[in-house]
Amino acid sequence: MDERLNKSKLRLLNPITKGILCIIYILMISFFCKNWLVAFNLNLFLILICFYAKEETIELLVSLKKIWFLLLIVGLFQGFVGSSFNIFSCLNAIFKVMGIFLTASLYTRISTQNELLYFWEICFRPLKLFGFSSNELALTMVIAIRFLPVFMNEIERIRIAQIARGAKMKKNMIASAINFMPLLIPVLTQAIMRSEELADAMEVRGYVPNRPRGRYKTYKLNKYDYYSFFIMGIILSLIIYKYIHN
Amino acid sequence: MILFDRVSFCYNEKETSFILKGVSFSLQKGIINGLIGKNGCGKSTLARLIVGLLKPTEGEIQFKEENEDPNAYYFSGMIFQNPDNQIVGTTIGDDIAFGLENLNLPTENIEQLVVKAASLFGFEKMLDMPVSKLSGGQKQMLCIASVLALEPSWIVFDEPTSHLDPWARIEFWNIINYLVDNSNIGIIVISQLPEDIIHFGHISVLNEGCIIFNDSYDVFASLNQPPEGIDFPENIKLQRLLNN
Ligand SMILES: Nc1ncnc2c1ncn2[C@@H]1O[C@H](COP(=O)(O)OP(=O)(O)OP(=O)(O)O)[C@@H](O)[C@H]1O
Ligand SMILES: [Mg+2]
Numbered sequence: 001m002d003e004r005l006n007k008s009k010l011r012l013l014n015p016i017t018k019g020i021l022c023i024i025y026i027l028m029i030s031f032f033c034k035n036w037l038v039a040f041n042l043n044l045f046l047i048l049i050c051f052y053a054k055e056e057t058i059e060l061l062v063s064l065k066k067i068w069f070l071l072l073i074v075g076l077f078q079g080f081v082g083s084s085f086n087i088f089s090c091l092n093a094i095f096k097v098m099g100i101f102l103t104a105s106l107y108t109r110i111s112t113q114n115e116l117l118y119f120w121e122i123c124f125r126p127l128k129l130f131g132f133s134s135n136e137l138a139l140t141m142v143i144a145i146r147f148l149p150v151f152m153n154e155i156e157r158i159r160i161a162q163i164a165r166g167a168k169m170k171k172n173m174i175a176s177a178i179n180f181m182p183l184l185i186p187v188l189t190q191a192i193m194r195s196e197e198l199a200d201a202m203e204v205r206g207y208v209p210n211r212p213r214g215r216y217k218t219y220k221l222n223k224y225d226y227y228s229f230f231i232m233g234i235i236l237s238l239i240i241y242k243y244i245h246n
Numbered sequence: 247m248i249l250f251d252r253v254s255f256c257y258n259e260k261e262t263s264f265i266l267k268g269v270s271f272s273l274q275k276g277i278i279n280g281l282i283g284k285n286g287c288g289k290s291t292l293a294r295l296i297v298g299l300l301k302p303t304e305g306e307i308q309f310k311e312e313n314e315d316p317n318a319y320y321f322s323g324m325i326f327q328n329p330d331n332q333i334v335g336t337t338i339g340d341d342i343a344f345g346l347e348n349l350n351l352p353t354e355n356i357e358q359l360v361v362k363a364a365s366l367f368g369f370e371k372m373l374d375m376p377v378s379k380l381s382g383g384q385k386q387m388l389c390i391a392s393v394l395a396l397e398p399s400w401i402v403f404d405e406p407t408s409h410l411d412p413w414a415r416i417e418f419w420n421i422i423n424y425l426v427d428n429s430n431i432g433i434i435v436i437s438q439l440p441e442d443i444i445h446f447g448h449i450s451v452l453n454e455g456c457i458i459f460n461d462s463y464d465v466f467a468s469l470n471q472p473p474e475g476i477d478f479p480e481n482i483k484l485q486r487l488l489n490n
């Protein structure tokens with residue numbers, strides 16, 4: 001959750017809207033861009049929307065820094081067709097990867113953890129046919145997210161304890177992976193002990209697996225959801241039209 | 247009031263080593279009930295029996311209220327040692343809501359009860375704050391808020407102060423004293439620490455499967471010999487030295 005309390009309109013969208021729009025946008029970029037201009041325009045549109053919604057657009061663009069190397073490689077590989085270099089297919093590939101990255105990071109920026117879970121829980125509902133309970137799956141994910149920082153702290157604590165007892169931690173990657181092994185046993189033991197206590201704590205608070213549960217957070221559709229579906233509909237039709245008539 | 251009526255318990259059916267051997271005693275509301283005893287004597291087991299995580303092998307545990315409603319449903323909550331191991335939600339609001347969601351209440355009720363419980367601890371403006379950003383003491387408070395949201399008639403605290411720093415301990419005891427004075431919730435605290443024992447109003451000592459002492463703090467402090475398996479806290483020892 002962002003503590004700056006960013007009230008951009010994108011954040012007000014229903015989690016289902018956010019999820020569906022994000023998926024459609026990524027599919028659109030991946031499969032309907034034959035031409036670099038189309039890919040470029042989709043990127044541009046995304047950035048304009050961010051700007052209009054008063055999202056932190058600059059920060060979003062700066063985050064591209066993380067994948068500059070990937071963009072370069074993809075551009076080079078796609079650019080070489082046979083023996084000559086085609087600048088347009090190079091650009092197309094770059095804008096596609098960039099668009100997917102921007103969409104995904106915008107999605108995680110405008111969604112809280114609860115909203116992500118809410119959406120994925122709904123996506124998992126069809127799994128009921130195979131005997132999985134989407135409720136349980138969602139709760140498992142909540143617990144996983146909840147305990148991630150706890151385990152990171154634990155690993156750090158045990159690592160420091162081992163260094164204090166004379167274990168040497170090397171800097172390079174392979175050596176540090178090997179060094180990680182001795183940490184695994186105590187961390188796993190701790191995890192099992194924790195999970196037993198957590199199961200007890202959940203039971204005391206009335207948790208019974210597979211029993212219907214109430215819901216603390218519910219999300220209603222508001223007018224912005226309808227606007228966004230409408231806009232997305234227009235873009236999708238344009239893109240498909242362009243795809244067919246090209 | 248909680249009444250233990252000849253309660254026996256062993257973990258394994260085949261085993262003959264009983265953790266509790268026909269224990270009978272009672273605990274009252276309106277006072278802090280302390281449960282002490284040496285390591286492994288079965289304090290946590292007793293706590294689990296009270297909250298219903300375990301069922302007595304023999305005997306029974308009864309809950310009685312003054313103006314009794316025979317159909318009343320008694321819920322007992324429990325606070326475990328490590329706050330980190332009992333927080334289920336990723337945010338403060340989610341964790342307080344967890345127990346209420348289990349009761350399958352409608353959303354509006356859950357929201358109201360969450361705010362009510364959160365405001366006891368000043369959490370009402372922080373409902374969306376991730377749990378990972380809380381200090382140890384705040385996590386403990388969150389655990390208590392989450393149990394209080396369920397309106398229990400009893401709460402058992404199993405070594406609640408062992409993960410807290412001294413300042414958080416003071417805060418913890420303030421909360422407990424507040425609950426004893428201002429609510430109808432029965433309080434049982436399991437602790438080994440001498441500085442906790444001075445907060446108890448009533449003390450029960452468990453040793454080798456039996457309750458060997460069950461009386462008020464004053465009677466405990468005036469015993470000639472400490473009950474088997476434990477030692478007097480420093481302040482009682484000091485008092486005696488001064489008196490001699
Ligand atoms: N799940 C279990 N299955 C079998 N035996 C158990 C189980 N849990 C505890 N015991 C045994 O029961 C006895 C009492 O355990 P309990 O945890 O109640 O003691 P305690 O007084 O809380 O100890 P501590 O001071 O260490 O918290 C111990 O001897 C322990 O080995
Ligand atoms: Mg114990």
